[in-house]
Amino acid sequence: MSRLMEDVHPGPSRRARWIIVGVIGLLFLVPIAAMIEFTLRKGLGGGYDFSRWAAVFGGGLGNEYKPIFTGLGNSLLLAVVTVVVMLVLLVPTMVLVRIRFPKLQRVLEFVCLIPITIPAIVLVVGLAPVYSVIARMFGSGVWTLAFAYGVIVLPYAFRSIQTNLVAVDVVTLSEAARSLGAGWLTILFRVVVPNIRRGLLAASFISVAVVLGEFTIAALLNRVNLQTALVVVNKADPFVAVIFALLALVFAFVLLIAIGRIGGTPSGGGRRGRRGRRPLPTPSEKAVA
Amino acid sequence: MTATITSPVVPASPRAARRVRFPTSALGLVPFAAYVLLFLGLPTVIALVTGFLDGDGGFTLSNLIALGNPVVLNAFGNSLWLSALTAVIGALLGALFCYALIGAKPTGVLRSVVDAASGVLAQFGGVMLAFAFVATIGIQGMITVFLRDSLGIDIFANGVWLYDTPGLILPYIYFQVPLMIITFSPALESLKPQWAEANAMLGGSTLSYWRHVGVPVLLPSFFGCLLLLFANAFSSFATAAALTSQGSQIVPLQIRGALTSETVLGQENLAGSLALGMIVVMIVVMSIYSVLMRRAARWQR
Structure with missing residues (x-):
């Protein structure tokens, strides 16, 4: 054959x-x-x-490069908070919908894919007033941007988790757990999460990559992140800005190679799992893939 | 599918019990629903509604009339042709690349490098792409200098175009091709080996396989991906913002202009109506996209 x-x-x-x-x-x-x-x-x-590379790695950068380090720190913080927001809000909802409310599957999928249709630049027009309220409630700390970033990573995170969720057949698993007397929290944390940890990891990595590359929302809400800092520093010293852009690029590349290795993205090992374990793909999964 | 799995396992009585517990577990959906409403629904509605408000919050259509302004129309025109051109070129190059990957080992080094590199270039681009193209075809860029000093070709003989709309074409293609590879390669994988076997057994050549099986099956996916690329370029902001020095040649830059300059009187909410215009284009494109994708799914069973 x-x-x-x-x-x-x-x-x-x-x-x-x-x-x-x-x-x-x-x-x-x-x-x-x-x-x-x-x-x-x-x-x-x-x-x-190699003098500029030596300066970057030897700590020979003066005060005028401070924005880059501020921006890098902010972006890393945002990446962490965004992943937390995504894991805490999206994952339990996806599991619940998959197990208990299969009829809502299409609605959830539609909602999660909306951010692809609404450009970030359009979202910013509406986010500006929302963030002026948030600034009054939580202060203008940069971490609040993570709520907006949680929305823009939705399509990517949803896709990674959904592939995994479908491949391991959590419905049967949860039925089995429940017939053994497990409650909902036990099912979520001790049965479902360990089984979809590949998808969760892939979703987290892709979220980190998207957040580190985000420019539009930060720039127009006047927050400093890695990308906006690069643009600022580029005006004074384009050479160092390009070095940092290259480093960020390599970092993102390594991150995505890791995703491929872990599997769980539609273009990675997830496909293997799908073919191997499950006889029939669902229509919703195809629309996502 | 869910029903067929659950019904034999769960007897009737727990099911009745489940129905009673319905409201409590529905509460679990509340946090996510609230979050999406606050950070996706509300901003979208605000963006769309402000287009209809004047400076004092009253209803007006003057912002919509401002959409007919030649500068704004020109920006929409630029955005549309730039997106269309880069989507077509990106889709063709990307599809060619996907074709070249047919038969490559799915777990091999080539595939994993291509997957990761496409992911980075398609999603991470933005600001970095602007830097990359200034370093490549900027006034002192590597290729510019090479062409000028070695071959005597001055790519900027008719003026520097890199910082204007035409300068966006190459950077946009640079992120369109990887996106095409990401979105189109699953479609190629839905081509079943059995079809190729059937074709071979009936005496068909590779050419007839592509003419009668491959291309017709893939065409809806191809156009779907093409639309996705169009939408992607149309909504892209970072590269243009970092590259163009002055002026607002495309719609996203117009929105930035409208958001940051509060001085232009009578234009307070122009950003809202520009956003409305963009959304209308995006909804049209994405609706056709979903129709095409449903068509494409027919052959993926």
Whole structure:
């Protein structure tokens, strides 16, 4: 069977594949290479050296670079709070809907995918008045942005968790737990959560990546995060800004490689689990995938 | 599906008990519902309603009339053609790349690197992309300097276009292609090997497989993904904000202008009506998208 499949395979030949992947891949590496080349330039005289990288890693950055570190700190804090908001609010709801209110499945999915339809720039128009109220209630601490970020990570987090939730068949698991006398909290924390921890981890990582890359909402609500700080510092010293942009890029890349390894995203190991364990995908899952 | 699993396991009496407990477990939905209403529903409604309010909070249509302003219309025009152009190019390149990945091991190094890299470039772009393209095709960019000094080609012979709308084309394509790879490759995986086998057994060639099976099955997905790319470019803000030095050539930049400059009299709530305009475009695009996706799902059973 597998031999036959290979014989009639409609895909490209090995050589054609590597030519396409190679050409497009190389084109996409050009801007990254240009960024690296840019950071190594030695000023107007020409030539290259590592002095700027040494300055960044050797702690030789003066006060004018403080915004970057403030922004980085803020972004990391926001990433953590956003993940907490997402885990605390979204996960129990998804589990509850899956187990108890299957009829609400489509509604939940629709709601979670809305942020794709509403651009962040539109959301900001309405968030500005909301945040002026929040500032009066909780102060203008940067962490409050995490509530808005929780909304923009919804589609990604929902997708990662849903894939996992469907693949392990939590409905049967929870029925089994309940017939053994478990309560709802026990089911949630001791049965469902351990079974979907891959999905939860993937959802957390993708949320971190989205939060670290977020610019629109922070910029227009006048908060400092990594991206807005990069824009500010870029005006004074584009070289250091590009170094930090590269570092953030590498960090996000490593994070997403980790997601792929853990599985749980539709493009990662989750697919394997889906094929292996479950005979029929549900319509809702397909709409998400 | 749920019903078929639960009904044999749970006898009738606990089910009745469950119905009694219904309200308590429904309470579990309240926090999320409240959160979504406050941070998604409320801002959206505010954004849309302010478009109909004047400076004192009274109802007015003057902001909507401001949408007919040539500057605003021009921005919508720019946004639309920029999104359409980059969506088409991105979709074609991305689909070609997906095609090249057919038959690559799903767990192999190539696939996991491509998946992660597409994720980063599609979602993380924004500000970084602006930097990258200034370093590449800026006035002192690597490629600009190379073309000028080695080949004698001055890409800015007719003026510097990188900081204007045409300058957004390349950066946008740079995040559109990875998004296409992410969204379109699941569709390619729904092509069943049995179809290829059937085609081969009936004496069909690879070409006839693509002509009669592959392309017709994939076409709705392709156009769906194309629309998603369009929506993605249309709502993108960060790259343009970091790249363009002055002026507000596209709608998101117009919204920023309307939000940050409170001085322009009679335009207090222009941001709201611009947002309304964007939402209308997005809803049209996403509705067609969901229709196409439902069509595409037919072959994914």
